[in-house]
Amino acid sequence: MTATTDLPPAEPAAPPPLDAVGFLRWCWRQLTSMRVALILLFLLAIAAIPGSVLPQRGTDPIRVNEWIQGNPTWGPVLDRLGFFDVYAAPWFAAVYLLLFVSVIGCVLPRTRLHWRALRSAPPAAPSRLDRMPEHRSFVSDLPATDVLDAAAADLSRRRWRVARGDGWVSAEKGYWRETGNLLFHTALIALLIAVGYGALFGWRGNVIVREGSGFSDTLTQYDAWGGGRLADPAELPPFAFVLDDFRVEFERREAQRGAPRLFEADLTLWPTPGSPSEAVTVRVNEPLSIDGAKVFLVGHGYAPELRLTDALGRVVHDEGVVFLPQDGNLTSTGVLKAPDATPSIGIEGLFLPTSAVDDVRGPHSTFPEADDPAVFLSAWAGDLGLDSGVPQSVYRLDTEGMTQLGIEALRLGETWALPGGNGTVEFVGLTRWASFQIAHDPGKEPALVAAIVALAGLMMSLFIQRRRIWVRVRDDGQGATVVTVAGLARSDEADLAPDVDVVTSAITGRSPRT
Amino acid sequence: MTSASLAEWSNLAVYSTMLVLVGALVAFAVSFAARGRRVMVSTPVYAGSGGPEFVDHSRPLAEHGDEQPGRRAGNIAMSLTWLATGLLLLGLVLRGLWAGRVPWGNMYEFSLAWTFGILAVFLAVSLRRDIRWLGLPVIIVSILSLGLAVTVLYTEAAQLVPALRSWWLIIHVASAIICGGAFTVAAAISALYLWRDRAERRGDVTGIVASLPDAARLDTLAYRILAFAFPLWTFAVISGAIWAEYAWGRYWGWDPKETWAFITWVIYAGYLHARSTAGWRGRRAAYISLLGFVSFLINYFGVNIFVNSLHSYAGL
Numbered sequence: 019m020t021a022t023t024d025l026p027p028a029e030p031a032a033p034p035p036l037d038a039v040g041f042l043r044w045c046w047r048q049l050t051s052m053r054v055a056l057i058l059l060f061l062l063a064i065a066a067i068p069g070s071v072l073p074q075r076g077t078d079p080i081r082v083n084e085w086i087q088g089n090p091t092w093g094p095v096l097d098r099l100g101f102f103d104v105y106a107a108p109w110f111a112a113v114y115l116l117l118f119v120s121v122i123g124c125v126l127p128r129t130r131l132h133w134r135a136l137r138s139a140p141p142a143a144p145s146r147l148d149r150m151p152e153h154r155s156f157v158s159d160l161p162a163t164d165v166l167d168a169a170a171a172d173l174s175r176r177r178w179r180v181a182r183g184d185g186w187v188s189a190e191k192g193y194w195r196e197t198g199n200l201l202f203h204t205a206l207i208a209l210l211i212a213v214g215y216g217a218l219f220g221w222r223g224n225v226i227v228r229e230g231s232g233f234s235d236t237l238t239q240y241d242a243w244g245g246g247r248l249a250d251p252a253e254l255p256p257f258a259f260v261l262d263d264f265r266v267e268f269e270r271r272e273a274q275r276g277a278p279r280l281f282e283a284d285l286t287l288w289p290t291p292g293s294p295s296e297a298v299t300v301r302v303n304e305p306l307s308i309d310g311a312k313v314f315l316v317g318h319g320y321a322p323e324l325r326l327t328d329a330l331g332r333v334v335h336d337e338g339v340v341f342l343p344q345d346g347n348l349t350s351t352g353v354l355k356a357p358d359a360t361p362s363i364g365i366e367g368l369f370l371p372t373s374a375v376d377d378v379r380g381p382h383s384t385f386p387e388a389d390d391p392a393v394f395l396s397a398w399a400g401d402l403g404l405d406s407g408v409p410q411s412v413y414r415l416d417t418e419g420m421t422q423l424g425i426e427a428l429r430l431g432e433t434w435a436l437p438g439g440n441g442t443v444e445f446v447g448l449t450r451w452a453s454f455q456i457a458h459d460p461g462k463e464p465a466l467v468a469a470i471v472a473l474a475g476l477m478m479s480l481f482i483q484r485r486r487i488w489v490r491v492r493d494d495g496q497g498a499t500v501v502t503v504a505g506l507a508r509s510d511e512a513d514l515a516p517d518v519d520v521v522t523s524a525i526t527g528r529s530p531r532t
Numbered sequence: 533m534t535s536a537s538l539a540e541w542s543n544l545a546v547y548s549t550m551l552v553l554v555g556a557l558v559a560f561a562v563s564f565a566a567r568g569r570r571v572m573v574s575t576p577v578y579a580g581s582g583g584p585e586f587v588d589h590s591r592p593l594a595e596h597g598d599e600q601p602g603r604r605a606g607n608i609a610m611s612l613t614w615l616a617t618g619l620l621l622l623g624l625v626l627r628g629l630w631a632g633r634v635p636w637g638n639m640y641e642f643s644l645a646w647t648f649g650i651l652a653v654f655l656a657v658s659l660r661r662d663i664r665w666l667g668l669p670v671i672i673v674s675i676l677s678l679g680l681a682v683t684v685l686y687t688e689a690a691q692l693v694p695a696l697r698s699w700w701l702i703i704h705v706a707s708a709i710i711c712g713g714a715f716t717v718a719a720a721i722s723a724l725y726l727w728r729d730r731a732e733r734r735g736d737v738t739g740i741v742a743s744l745p746d747a748a749r750l751d752t753l754a755y756r757i758l759a760f761a762f763p764l765w766t767f768a769v770i771s772g773a774i775w776a777e778y779a780w781g782r783y784w785g786w787d788p789k790e791t792w793a794f795i796t797w798v799i800y801a802g803y804l805h806a807r808s809t810a811g812w813r814g815r816r817a818a819y820i821s822l823l824g825f826v827s828f829l830i831n832y833f834g835v836n837i838f839v840n841s842l843h844s845y846a847g848l
Contacts, residue, residue, distance in 0.1 A: 052809045056802055063798040063827075070788040070795075070835070077785065105786050213784075222781070273688030281694045302694040303779050314781035455781040462783060469770045476766060480759045480804075 050123030058117040065113050069104035125203045132196045143186035143488035150504035152514040154522050158499045162491040165499050165525055169489040172524035187489040198478025205472035212468050216461020221245030223456050227261045228321045228338045229449040234258035255309035259285040264450045268386050276346055276386050283315050283452045310458055317453035319343045319350055322369050322393050328359035328441040338449045341369040347383040353415045361399045364415045368394040393445055397423040397436050484508040538630040545623030552616040553675050559609035560667035566602030567743035606664040617651040636705045637692050643681035647674045649713025665744050669720040700775035707768040714761035718754045719825035722818040725750035762800050769793050792831035799824040
């Protein structure tokens with residue numbers, strides 16, 4: 019599957035033979051034919067489309083579930099067929115693997131042919147050069163040998179590969195075109211291998227860190243962690259950091275009001291246990307590199323500090339609670355669970371950095387900066403269900419088995435006495451949190467190298483022209499030599515006229531026209 | 533000069549561009565029609581069978597002694613196109629000065645830049661060969677794109693979200709813009725190829741279609757432009773992947789924009805292969821070129837407007 023006219027691939031029209039070996043050979047020839055490669059290319063393009071239209075598990079699992087619930091007929095069917103994880107689906111893999119087998123099946127024999135061509139002399143000049151698309155004939159005073167000498171010397175000097183025979187010179191140039199072509203296709207295979215290698219050995223995790231709290235790189239500290247089959251969680255680089263400060267700024271002017279303008283996280287970092295700490299800043303577009311892992315700043319939100327005092331007067335909770343943003347103005351939701359309180363208390367909350375209430379939208383935020391912060395709380399007492407053994411989300415309160423105590427809106431510094439003497443909740447302060455993605459992809463650098471080689475090969479195969487030049491001489495019987503110079507493009511778009519002109523002027527001794 | 537007036541001057545330059553483009557459109561149309569009419573008369577098929585009306589049209593032209601009818605209108609059209617492109621460049625530069633960054637930070641600006649890309653590729657090719665026959669479709673697309681930009685997509689210039697603030701914005705988007713221009717011009721040529729090719733196969737090359745170059749030349753020109761654009765698109769995708777690695781922590785995540793860039797890449801890869809395969813050259817290759825252009829449009833408009841993508845944060 020390569021892109022020149024040099025070798026029109028055989029497209030067998032014959033039906034497949036009946037014996038097994040013959041059939042396999044027929045299949046192989048079909049698979050490596052350009053026609054099938056083209057069909058596979060377009061299949062690949064079509065197969066990639068559903069993943070851009072339907073939500074995908076890899077990027078947005080919540081929307082996938084919503085989609086399936088909203089389409090009870092088609093949802094489960096599409097789910098089973100892998101349409102919500104297209105790029106990991108067997109049928110998608112089948113297309114690109116077949117395509118790459120097809121590429122290999124074409125690159126190997128062409129590499130052999132090209133290797134042979136690289137080591138052999140250009141073929142002898144055809145007898146009738148005036149049939150070539152580009153040719154000049156003229157009479158020279160020089161003897162035939164001198165003409166050929168001049169032509170051969172000029173062509174060699176300009177790095178053509180030259181062969182000489184009886185009364186002719188044959189030269190060829192542009193072998194790099196095919197080299198580039200093979201390089202491009204080989205590099206694509208290498209790219210696929212690098213991507214696969216990265217997927218096998220790489221890992222990636224996400225963690226939310228509140229201002230003032232820390233993270234150390236072990237599996238248990240992650241909120242979510244996923245690794246390839248051969249990734250070893252015991253090999254995580256043992257760094258640790260504390261999020262000292264998170265700075266964020268938002269657009270306050272009319273145009274794109276509320277759009278983020280600055281994210282910066284100041285960390286105190288310990289690259290290895292026991293090493294001296296260093297102060298670093300992580301920004302979007304400026305990840306932190308530690309020992310093969312990269313720390314990316316990917317998200318942020320608010321963590322209102324809530325102090326919960328239970329019915330017995332004990333402070334059972336006194337720190338920031340991570341609230342997850344629900345919209346661009348950072349209307350956020352969060353949950354506080356206090357199983358140790360008497361009685362056990364659960365609080366669902368809505369946090370509004372710039373609070374507003376209207377009839378249509380209810381309480382909502384009008385700007386992502388904490389200009390006028392408020393929390394809307396709903397308190398529940400009873401069994402939190404933490405002992406049931408069923409895994410629970412820290413961002414969701416299972417209110418089955420609980421009774422609602424009441425709801426209240428609090429501004430900064432306000433305290434809510436829970437109804438029934440069940441204690442108090444105080445909105446003490448406000449901190450931010452930042453979420454980090456920490457990733458290790460050992461296939462990244464090989465993939466980049468492969469991509470650059472592919473690009474270089476591609477440019478060589480498109481911009482270098484493979485071409486041949488021939489010179490034939492004939493004695494005109496009167497002491498002069500009739501010279502014919504001709505050129506032939508072996509690749510698509512070459513214009514041979516300049517080459518033929520240069521050789522012609524080298525022989526005639528005139529300066530080249532071009 | 534205050535920043536508010538910079539913005540106004542930028543808008544003024546864009547509106548002037550549109551005005552000049554309309555002038556170019558008229559001039560190209562006149563040139564095109566004149567050439568088509570002349571060819572009608574001179575084509576042997578019509579010489580005997582054509583009605584007298586054609587002959588009547590040809591007379592004034594013949595009396596002028598004009599070798600190539602419509603030449604003058606064509607010259608005017610080309611000059612106007614140069615002027616419009618210069619004005620558009622001015623509009624972009626002013627916009628960039630106003631915003632204090634490269635002028636492709638949102639869809640309005642990208643549409644201006646894309647239009648500039650189309651015109652620039654057209655003019656670059658016109659330096660090497662006479663492609664006045666291509667003027668009409670190129671100008672029409674440019675006017676449509678600018679019209680869409682100033683009516684639907686217009687936004688006040690604003691600063692960029694942090695993820696967009698990177699040197700890669702210049703490199704990645706600039707290469708995508710040039711590719712956009714090249715894909716558009718190539719698609720216009722492919723469409724004209726299909727028209728011309730049909731006429732040639734019917735043996736009925738008369739009327740306006742006769743003023744186009746023959747199908748083989750159209751095919752070659754489209755190929756040359758795409759052979760230039762394809763490596764550049766490859767580069768745009770690679771640079772996007774490098775940037776994505778810095779900004780989002782992964783170099784490839786099948787974000788809809790990435791997916792459609794990939795689809796576009798695959799289609800144009802298919803074009804290059806098709807063109808070198810017997811039975812796929814010519815017509816089928818031209819269809820693939822059009823398909824690639826559609827894919828580019830989906831990637832640009834469709835993904836930004838209809839799909840929830842990491843790339844759709846730049847403001848409509």
